[in-house]
Amino acid sequence: MLAFLDRAHSVAPRNYSRWLVPPAALAIHLCIGQVYAFSVFKIPLTKLIGITAPVKDQDWTQGQLAWIFSVAIFVLGASAALFGKWMEKNGPRKAMFVAACCFGGGFLVAALGVAIHNIWVVYLGYGVLGGIGLGIGYISPVSTLVKWFPDRPGMATGMAIMGFGGGAMIGSPLAVNLMHYFATPTSVGVVPTMITMGIVYFCFMLFGVFAVRVPPIGWMPDGYAPPLKSTGLVTTANVTADQAPKTRQFWLLWIILCVNVTAGIGILEQASPMIQEMFLTPRGLATIDPGNAAQVAVVAKNTALVAGGFVGLLSLFNMLGRFFWSSLSDFTGRKAIYFVYLLLGPVCYFLIPMAGRMGSVPFFVCLCLLILTMYGGGFATIPAYLRDLFGTAEVGAIHGRLITSWSVAGILGPQLVNGIREYQLAHHAAPVDVYAPTMYLMCGLLLIGAVCNFFVGPVDARHHVSETGYAPSGSATPAAKKS
């Protein structure tokens, strides 16, 4: 019954338009990108028993709930690495279907955990099961997209991965509105919200399952002549997913992605407290009597509102940067665009403390927005960079293994930036100085990434798969020629 999910049954018919593949990919990524909006559940989840306020020793704490996101991101990287080859073998359609089942099912299991008030079931549901859906879903369209768009791989993967950035912008207001709708005097409305979102996301992702197709072997866009031999970093050969981690280039890209993610987290984690503590709160307090509790409360509420708007704007630019920079890389080349991220980025980070000392909110906001576009661009351009270096044959599986660096950065990054902030606060640093060391650290990390990018060169021919050594699964690319 489910044979239609196989790669062999997913080959595109003659009148299939390749422009159906990006919406299929977006249908997956717009859903799984919801993970970045999981924080909207955190406050309601701390009031499941108390309803209006947390009940000490009975309701869950913020610390316990923080692990749900961390587990999900860790499992995302692990499952992408583990199931990448399975995905290449079975094709995008089956992978998308499994991702939809896991991600939608993860919501349902998490809802059960919330209903019986067992945090471990929530970890298992949203963290582990949902995390598997995230990992498989994230890599599922990449390989297919670069095969359909050999002429514009950066634009194609940028469109899909843009969806992951946009998912939070849908998931956040959707969850808030649903919880508002389902809330009663005896419930915060999380359980029905999670059930609804699980079903809605599953159905939405099914569109991707039905729409996606793989190109027939040897298919090329009209008017596109593929290069006959490798030029610069762009290879015509293929490297397998098992062989790729044995190359220097794989680990250089691993470090580049890791530092790019860590640096982005440096802003994302601290954007809200930074704008509040460096600009809004001092200005607000300067206009009122600091001894008046009611006025202080109004200032706190207004600054939180503005900071929320700022974080929303960051999400928007994160999403736009994924498409813009990745598409631009088709013209500039991948290495050049990463030099932009890794050299312009440090300049922006270096200027942030200066913006704080100048007291210039517009300057600060512009710097953060530019940084977030490059953070998103770093994510979106990586698949095309991998395709250039390792060929198209198993690029999805190689991408899966590379994004283990995201898991590492996703766990270590927040610990690092929050640790520095806590240390500075404990030593009574001025608001600007609380964040300055983190910004300078991010400069250093990105410069390390720039050095790694400098050393990225073509993959040695001994890593290429021989003409007889690679048997394409289904309709993957033809066997590679040894260069």
Next chain:
Amino acid sequence: MSTQPGRSSDPEPTQVPGATGFVILSWLWVGLPLAWGVYQTILKSMALFH
């Protein structure tokens, strides 16, 4: 852009609707929720400019 006759050993593909209308509907399917999300985000961000 449509696929060219395959040089493929894959099973003979079947004809499915691949018309421009289906492509437009597909983009609307993903574009409308995304546009709603972007609109909600911009509304929220307005606080920054007031």
